[in-house]
Amino acid sequence: MNNALAAAQATGGQDPAEKYAAARKLADVIERANVEEFISAIKGLPNQTDLSAIFNFLGLWRGSLLHIAAAANKDDILRLLLDHVSDDLIAAQNEWGDTPLHMAAKAGGSRAATILIRQARDLANVAGNIRFLRMKNKHGNTALHEAVLNGHFDMVRLLLRKDLEPVYWKNLAGKSPLHLALDTDNSAIHEVLFSRSLEPWRIEGMPPVHGAVVRDNYGTYLNLLVRTIYVCEK
Incomplete structure (x- = not known):
């Protein structure tokens, strides 16, 4: 996987419109395809595509590709993206204040949530990981609120096990x-x-x-x- 991504990576700037179009194309692939097809789509992008800029782009209607992978329960794609995005993207908020963990909570993706929580733990100290679990969106909801609202038992149980405070x-x-x-x-x-x-x-x-x-x-x-x-x- 890493070799495929490295081969597709190009240097230089990226036109904003082109960046949006490439991110939108990969977002569509995430929602309908598996990780192999996602990698194939990456390899099919124009040579001048700056993958780092695309992976860290937050301007899609649901946020970043990380948000979309979490919402779609595409765990393999989520892991792949986490290897290639900046550390702060894991806690980045979209237009509605949702982090990728909020998106996983809404979708009931307990495996995706586990991956995200583990990544946050590895990137930050304990206090930082707790802050990640306690972030609120524009409705004032933590990931736990969203899991309850959407009726996802396994997600509620996971989040309670990680942090009872919310x-x-x-x-x-x-x-x-x-x-x-x-x-x-x-x-x-x-x-x-x-x-x-x-x-x-x-x-x-x-x-x-x-x-x-x-x-x-x-x-x-x-x-x-x-x-x-x-x-x-x-």
Whole structure:
């Protein structure tokens, strides 16, 4: 893979329009193809193409090629890109404030998220890795918020295992992941969130009980909240 990329890499500047067109072409390939076809598409770019500029380009409608690979659950392409992009692109935010980890969380790509988190850990100290996990988009959502909103159990479990702190944080709508969970009927996500030893007084924004009492079958949800308090005090 590295040899193929090196062969396609050219030096010199890149016209902005050409850079966008090349990035858009590779983005389309990512969404419909595998890593071999992606490499083939790279090799088919014009000789003057500056691959470094294309890989680090953040001006696509969903961000960079890294964002698109994470959103498409293309793990092999994601790994390939991570070997060839600048270190700061892993935490780069698109127009909506989403990082590649947000995109993976929305898509339920727990393997992609694991790759990104491992890369962030290798590139930064522990504090830097924690900051990566806690970044918010323009809706005030962390990756955990997005995973809950989109009903991805494996992703929620992974993110909770890596960092519990965002479970308490509110988004711009005033809702924590705990509250968002009670807006859904996903019992698996309820279980993984409310079986944790939590500190209810730390929950920001609307209390989760608010989300419970407005639902027709609020008894089930109130039982979850009571159990959370019990687990915490046990």
